[in-house]
Amino acid sequence: MNPLNAIAVGFKEIWANKFRSLLTMLGIILGVSSLVAMSALVKGMENGMKEALIAIGGLEKVRVEEQDIPVWQQHMADQAVGTTMGDVHALLRSAPLITMVVPEMRTRNITMTRLGKSISPWNFIGTWPNAVELNQHVMAHGRMFNEIDDENARNVCVIGTAVRNALFGSPEQIGREIIPIGEFVNINNQRFKIIGMFEHYEAEQDKKARELAKDKPPEPKGGPERSKGFGSSKGSSRSGGFVFDLKNNTVYIPLNTMWLRFRAATGVSGAGSGSYSRSSGSSASSTSGSTAEFVPDPRLSTLSIKIADIDKMDEALQQAKNVMLHTHKGIEDFSFRTQENWSEGITQAISNARMSGGIISAISLLVGGIGIMNIMLASITERVREIGIRKAIGATFFDVFTQILVESVVIAIIGGLAGLFTSNMLVKLLVAMSPTENTPVITMESMLLAFGFSVAVGILAGLFPAFKAAKLNPIQALRYE
Amino acid sequence: MALIELRGVSKIYHLGGEEIRALDNVDLDINPGEFISIIGPSGSGKSTLMHILGCLDSPSKGSIKLDGMEIGSASARELARIRNQKIGFVFQFFNLLPKLNVLQNVELPMVYAGCSSRERRERAMDALRLVEMDNRAKHRPMQLSGGQQQRAAIARALVNSPKIVFADEPTGNLDSHTGETILKLFHDLSLKGSTIALVTHDPEIAAVTPRKIEIRDGKISKNVDAKLSGQHDGPKFAVGSQQN
Ligand SMILES: Nc1ncnc2c1ncn2[C@@H]1O[C@H](COP(=O)(O)OP(=O)(O)O)[C@@H](O)[C@H]1O
Ligand SMILES: [Mg+2]
Numbered sequence: 001m002n003p004l005n006a007i008a009v010g011f012k013e014i015w016a017n018k019f020r021s022l023l024t025m026l027g028i029i030l031g032v033s034s035l036v037a038m039s040a041l042v043k044g045m046e047n048g049m050k051e052a053l054i055a056i057g058g059l060e061k062v063r064v065e066e067q068d069i070p071v072w073q074q075h076m077a078d079q080a081v082g083t084t085m086g087d088v089h090a091l092l093r094s095a096p097l098i099t100m101v102v103p104e105m106r107t108r109n110i111t112m113t114r115l116g117k118s119i120s121p122w123n124f125i126g127t128w129p130n131a132v133e134l135n136q137h138v139m140a141h142g143r144m145f146n147e148i149d150d151e152n153a154r155n156v157c158v159i160g161t162a163v164r165n166a167l168f169g170s171p172e173q174i175g176r177e178i179i180p181i182g183e184f185v186n187i188n189n190q191r192f193k194i195i196g197m198f199e200h201y202e203a204e205q206d207k208k209a210r211e212l213a214k215d216k217p218p219e220p221k222g223g224p225e226r227s228k229g230f231g232s233s234k235g236s237s238r239s240g241g242f243v244f245d246l247k248n249n250t251v252y253i254p255l256n257t258m259w260l261r262f263r264a265a266t267g268v269s270g271a272g273s274g275s276y277s278r279s280s281g282s283s284a285s286s287t288s289g290s291t292a293e294f295v296p297d298p299r300l301s302t303l304s305i306k307i308a309d310i311d312k313m314d315e316a317l318q319q320a321k322n323v324m325l326h327t328h329k330g331i332e333d334f335s336f337r338t339q340e341n342w343s344e345g346i347t348q349a350i351s352n353a354r355m356s357g358g359i360i361s362a363i364s365l366l367v368g369g370i371g372i373m374n375i376m377l378a379s380i381t382e383r384v385r386e387i388g389i390r391k392a393i394g395a396t397f398f399d400v401f402t403q404i405l406v407e408s409v410v411i412a413i414i415g416g417l418a419g420l421f422t423s424n425m426l427v428k429l430l431v432a433m434s435p436t437e438n439t440p441v442i443t444m445e446s447m448l449l450a451f452g453f454s455v456a457v458g459i460l461a462g463l464f465p466a467f468k469a470a471k472l473n474p475i476q477a478l479r480y481e
Numbered sequence: 482m483a484l485i486e487l488r489g490v491s492k493i494y495h496l497g498g499e500e501i502r503a504l505d506n507v508d509l510d511i512n513p514g515e516f517i518s519i520i521g522p523s524g525s526g527k528s529t530l531m532h533i534l535g536c537l538d539s540p541s542k543g544s545i546k547l548d549g550m551e552i553g554s555a556s557a558r559e560l561a562r563i564r565n566q567k568i569g570f571v572f573q574f575f576n577l578l579p580k581l582n583v584l585q586n587v588e589l590p591m592v593y594a595g596c597s598s599r600e601r602r603e604r605a606m607d608a609l610r611l612v613e614m615d616n617r618a619k620h621r622p623m624q625l626s627g628g629q630q631q632r633a634a635i636a637r638a639l640v641n642s643p644k645i646v647f648a649d650e651p652t653g654n655l656d657s658h659t660g661e662t663i664l665k666l667f668h669d670l671s672l673k674g675s676t677i678a679l680v681t682h683d684p685e686i687a688a689v690t691p692r693k694i695e696i697r698d699g700k701i702s703k704n705v706d707a708k709l710s711g712q713h714d715g716p717k718f719a720v721g722s723q724q725n
Contacts, residue, residue, distance in 0.1 A: 478537075
């Protein structure tokens, strides 16, 4: 018997027992749809987490943070200077495995105001121009400040969209996007010029949703407008977008500007007395046209470095540590914080999800396979006479074997296809019911994998019944009533 | 040369220490074109003999030659091929597959022979015409009378032009009138040259065939060929046509 005939016979048999075959397929349908849906969910998670990881600067980014001096070095505590520009220059000079060093100086209690509106940005950072690259910022408008801005400690700033929204109004409120390049704002009562703005950071999914919403007419507003605080700005109202909110809520100013306008004053006068205007006046006059070399080695909040090669992470960190131990006179008052922990957490979460999804699907497929085997065994018992007749008129062992096996595989294939269909429906339903930024994504691989598994289950489940049927003695089969 | 040669064939079953000799040292030759009956009481070993002759079963002892080929050394695969190509079976309970229609049932041996669907259809229709069942080709077995089912089964047995057709109590499940039309059909087929072996317990049916082999307790007790002794003057059928 040729294979095409065998398949036709298999289909006929399944069609003759439609309801029973459908019940048999149920296990496979469930197995396949759970496999595909699970992997779609995991894929969605993975995408969301990868986006977030990139948004915070990727794996190559390492932060050097200040750390309490270890107990055995407590006696040298007074010599600990913290992270300084000296470290930056030393690292640049003597750590070839580190491709980029970005000093950061943060200041708290910052208020930006413009025409009665105000905001306290989450990240108010004095830094170097290369911070844009390290932190994977994208300049949507204007420019990042450059070395000259930094050297001259100019009062310029680059802002994120959340800051723009707070001071100028968001596109959703106004109906058009305001690009405040060239505008002036007050930062703790000092005039700063906005020279650049980052793009609006958001998860891919939010972006799509926002673009869709754009086409709809705006809803009529009820009640007076009011700010709902950070993180609830329209357009990023979804949970889990924290990383993006944080990034949007950023203001960069040149490092030297930060040092001279906000830090040197507090540093010089000890406890911050809030006398910014006075200090800025004196510092500005003394440093106009001069460079940072005149001021003492400024203490940095953090130092971010970029590793040349993730695979050489340990070596690079060791190199950085050696260099910094030297500049810190052997005092280990710093530590390295990589994104690896975070990314390991992600990888762990993903692999856990994948594992549990895989186990659930495997169990469903196994149950489906047992169902098929059960039904095939019942069916050959029912058809002993048929098998005897077929053998009497010339069917070989192989003919009967393939007939039963094909039936089992055809059930599994139909079940598998139905499972792929249901899983697509299921995922659509999931997306519609609970929109998250981790939208499930059905991948081709998962569909192929699930389908392949269902066929394999069909083959495995069919082997034993097929063997049993093919071995039937035709005489006994014919005598069988 | 004989079509089938049995030499010293025994079939022994063991049931709880007891030895049952379903066939006991049987020698038998069947020549091409013969129309024979194998007759004996129930349990005498007729079916066992037919199964061994038809390559459905193998003997415990002895040798079988079919069409010049030693069967004892054939593999299961070769036996299946021999059954498919050289042997046709007709059973008491018709044994048509209920899910297939008459035409598909008749085509089945050719499916296993690997014929093209076109050839299958043509030859199956020829066979159905031969048994006057071509007007019932699309019927399911359940929609036919017993006699019609048996004729379809005969068409299936003939469709691969076998060397010999075995019929095990082919009229055992039919009323006497219908049974007679089936016997007449076998008789006509025999006249057209088919080699046919009828298995029966009924002497009246055995009377139709020129040669009778009587079997008792697994042994051949009588082997009479009327043609050789000149006594056989052909069967007398009460029915003239094959309609039932
Ligand atoms: N599979 C078997 N196991 C044991 N005994 C069997 C088996 N098949 C047949 N027999 C015995 O062999 C004898 C011949 O059986 P069978 O050929 O069917 O007789 P018949 O067809 O003449 O009625 C009987 O006694 C029967 O019980
Ligand atoms: Mg019998």
